[in-house]
Amino acid sequence: MGISVELQYLETGQVLENALVGPDTCRMEIRSPKITAAAQPGQFVMVSVAHDSTDPLLRRPLSIHLADNGVLTLLYRMVGKGTRLMSQMKKGDEISLLGPLGRGFQIHDAAHHCLVGGGLGVAPLLFLGTEIKRRRPEERLTILLGGRSRNELLALDDFQKIAPVHLATDDGSSGLHGLVTDLLGQEIEGPATIYTCGPTPMMKGVASLARQRTWPCQVSLETMMACGMGACLGCTVQRPGFDETEKKYVHVCKDGPVFEAAEIWR
Amino acid sequence: MAVDTSVKIGEWQLANPIMTASGTFGYGEEFRPFVDLSALGAIVVKGISLNPRPGNPPPRVVETASGMLNAIGLQNVGVDRFISEKMPMIRRLGAQVVVNILGDSLEDYQQLAAKLDHVEGIAAIEVNISCPNVKKGGVAYGTDPAMAARVTEVVARASSRPVIIKLSPNVTDITVIARAVEGAGATAISLINTLIGMAIDIRSGQPKLANIMGGLSGPAIKPVALRMVYQVASTVKIPVIGIGGITTLEDVIEFMMAGATAVQIGTANFVNPAISGELVTGLGRYLQDSGRKAATELIGCVKI
CATH class of the missing domain: 3.40.50.80 (Nucleotide-binding domain of ferredoxin-NADP reductase (FNR) module)
Structure with missing residues (x-):
């Protein structure tokens, strides 16, 4: 299960477009060839929103809206300081991305x-x-x-x-x-x-x-995250009905963010 | 002329003073795409207890000004599965590996140290006597000098490897604890673990962490950590490993000037997973550029 870690990159992308597209909602296009080439639907990236500053400190997890021809698109809502700073980035700005991360959607045969x-x-x-x-x-x-x-x-x-x-x-x-x-x-x-x-x-x-x-x-699923890559164990979701130590929690960043519904809710 | 970046923790020689802190670097494997693990001084893997622990309910992490609070609750697979499942993978990383251990009783610590002593591929043991997240055990050992000394004695007797005692900053006088563990046979002291903190969501009126309180880490705690490293390094003769908000090369140099023989990178790994490797390169270049012959020249060189 999961995506091989070899396919993760720390990449400095270039903002191509960043525009308001809905209430408090923005759409950013970033030239990011390595991450885009490796991305699978349902995976996410950790975005650095504050260049050379320690506040906000942590990256923001954002799901991949589109990944095509070297361009990664993110759709995000301004909910706090970090995403507000992100909304102020301009065409040509550099933005550090970590990804693609997590287990995405599984596309099987279906009628x-x-x-x-x-x-x-x-x-x-x-x-x-x-x-x-x-x-x-x-x-x-x-x-x-x-x-x-x-x-x-x-x-x-x-x-x-x-x-x-x-x-x-x-x-x-x-x-x-x-x-x-x-x-x-x-x-x-x-x-x-x-x-x-x-x-x-x-x-x-x-x-x-x-x-x-x-x-x-x-x-x-979406949760608070610190690292996005399975190191901090902060992005936990409790699985009701699983009391054994080993199975009580899953981690959204690595076990998910996409789960079979039955893995989480019964 | 090449600069000598190596440092020594007891008899154990590290290629350079840059280590990664427990709980911030997984089992190392996660960081392979970003760091040449064999180039680091050492990695310290996620804390291991005798029995598996599920950890705390969510939310477990919250961001604060230039820092973060965590209450992971020491989630881990337990020492037996760690030895059978994780160690074979860890041995393949080509890194110097420190295993961090934590217990609820002296017997736990003794058994953990004894079990790990038979395992190949471990350079040193770090003893967590300071995690603020587990209600019993953890806190008491780190805040009482006599208890801290007893844990140190038990582990040092059960282990043939260097024993590093990781201290809590949540005490009145950290030098008292430091002296106690030095006297009980610790090879080195690492500090600081996280400072206990809290955050409240004013809309819900509830604490932001399910555990109510958590450990504060990140650049916000660096001045406190630096002060405690200076105090402890001025008090004991054994090596001190500095931890606490280290993010930049300047931070590394500050901690060494304050008396640290080595440093551990923690929360910064979450922000930039390549940071530990970048600091190794940066330190080498700094030593060269500043005309120093060895990293050890920095240790405790602060002018008072």
């Missing part, structure tokens, strides 16, 4: 691949959808996206270029008035493989429905 994203959780799904379409062009692909309102449906145009997209918003301003989980129950029939990323309650809902319908389901 129907279904991506379910909520809020900023759509970030890793664009890379995944692009790769599913490229590697398995004959297999069906459907994308379900949810957000609080219309302007929080991120990267919509990009998703619509690769597969049919169905929408759900909490306020009904676009698509189904309700949860993306409801959309999943309505739109998907028959055998399917589910890939989901978004707020934890949403992913738990998706995983629960997938279990009822006996759909395989992969979930992408």
